[in-house]
Amino acid sequence: MSALIRPMRPRDPHEHHRAATTLELFFDLVSVIAIAAVTAGFHHAISEGHGLEALPKFIFLFLAxxxxWMNLTWFASAFDNGDKLFKILVMVIMGGELLFAGGAGFIFETMDFSYGLLGWVLMRFGMVCLWLRAAHTNPEYRGTALRYxxxxxxxQACWCLLYFGTAPGSTAFFLGGAACFLVEWAVPPVAESHRQTPFHRHHIIERYGLLMIISLGELVLSISHGYSALFGDHPSxxxxxxxxxxxxxxxAMWEVYFWEPEHLPSRRIKTAVMWGYVHVLIFGATAAIGAAIAASIDVATHHGHTDQATVxxxxxxxxxxxxxxxxxxRDRILPLAPAQALCLPVMAALTLLAGIFGAPVWGFAVLAVAMALWRTARPPVAMAEP
Structure with a gap:
């Protein structure tokens, strides 16, 4: 039984050479599938000229x-003990996310969760069991774990009420969904206010970097589809x-994102919550760029029902x-030189203007190169362990 169930002791937040486990990488494969499914729906909507209508659906499903991913990632950073029961519960969570991901296309079209809700119930069942294990083993973190x-x-009860109490895709559904997400996002700050969990700062930085690689994979997938148009009787x-x-x-995005190794400069809870939550905009925007690239390829191959200016x-x-x-x-927090600190806001304004004026994809490539050259003109910031 010792190999099956071991005490779920807190991990050392200063453990040397703490790296993502193979189980965490395995779990990330599920996120790859789910993100790809949600992004594909947004890509087709943009290509068909209904991108604005589909945007709330994309945001809703990407947040889910x-x-x-975030729930399990932060828990594992603090309490992963690698025993058989932990692995079984992670498998349950993976099964729930796969059930949700398998219906992502259907959900995107209809906003009818049906079996997707069951997937969420399975994911939450696994997470609740993990937190109850942590509460049982660690008296010093019991209050935090029980709050989680x-x-x-x-x-989860709020999501069930939403599903059974509103029409799929209705205004009430989206408003209720926003309220449910607010409940979700309130849980970590409330729980951590009792006693902060011992997450490993560099482990979390690595985990977020891996999800960034997954998100960039959506762009790479779109790029491969574009090159596939060279093959056949009518190469494009x-x-x-x-x-x-x-x-x-x-x-350029990869270079700029990973240029600074100290993405999360502190373990302070306010800094960690802000850093962890706002990252969803980075991941979601990356996936949306992948959808826009795929739609641009559709326009180039005359398979889209829109124009490049709209895309x-x-x-x-x-x-x-x-x-x-x-x-x-990151850049707002790090002690950067003024020139580097201004890079991303200035380039964001130029990129938005390029979008408004309907720039071609190569125009965005020129701006991306300028961003990378400007932002990486100086060595990365060296920081001591806080």
């Missing part, structure tokens, strides 16, 4: 996928140009959100 378990349960050089420009963009609006807005969110969670 991100929140499931109770908060997650209340939030226009699609290849879009893909090449997009490749430059994704490399560029989504491209420019998403890229601007990405830059501003990265400035908020």
């Amino acid at each position: 996928v991100w929140w499931a 378990a109770a908060g997650i349960t209340i939030a 050089m226009a699609a290849a140009v879009v893909s090449t420009a997009a490749l430059v963009i994704v490399f 560029s609006l989504y491209f420019g807005a998403a890229f601007a959100v990405w830059m501003l969110a990265l400035w908020v969670v």
Whole structure:
């Protein structure tokens, strides 16, 4: 039984060489599928000329996928003991997210959760069990863990009431959904105010970096679709140009995001909550850029029912959100030189203007290169462990 169930002791927040486990990487595969499914729905909506109508759905579903990932990520950073029961409960959470991801296309079209709600119940069941285990094992963190378990349960009850009490996709549904997310997001600050969990700062930085790689994968997938248009009887050089420009963009985004190793400069709860929550704008904007790239390829291959100027609006807005969110969670906090600190806000404004004026994808590539050269002109900031 010792191999099956071990005490769920808190991890050392200063543990040396703390890295993501293979189980965490395995769990991330589920997030890949879910993010891809949600992004595909948004891509097709933009390409068909209904992007604005689909935007609330994209935001709603992306928030759901991100929140499931975030819940387990922060818990594992503090209490992952790697025993068999932990792995089984993670499998239950993965099964729930896969059930939700499998219906993401249907949910995107109809906003009818049906079995997707069951997936959420399974995910929350697994998380509540994990927090109850932490409460049982650790008297010093019992109050925090019980607050998490109770908060997650209340939030799930709110989602059930929303599903059975409103029409899918109605105004009441989206308003109620926003209220449910507010309940969800209130749980960690309320729970952590009792006693902060011992999350590992560098482990969390790595986990968020891995999800950023997953999000960038949406751009890479779109790029590959563009190059596939070169094969066949009627190769599309226009699609290849879009893909090449997009490749430059994704490399520039990767360079700028990972340039600073100290993304999260402190373990203070206010800093951690702000950093952890605002990152959803970075991840979501990255996925939206991937959808815009895919829609641009549709326009280039004459498979879309819109024009590039319209697609560029989504491209420019998403890229601007990405830059501003990265400035908020990182550059605003780090002790940067004035020139570097101004880079992302200035480039965000230029990128948004490019979107408004219908710039082609290669135009955004030029701006992305300028951003990367400007932001990485000086060495990364060196910070001591706080």
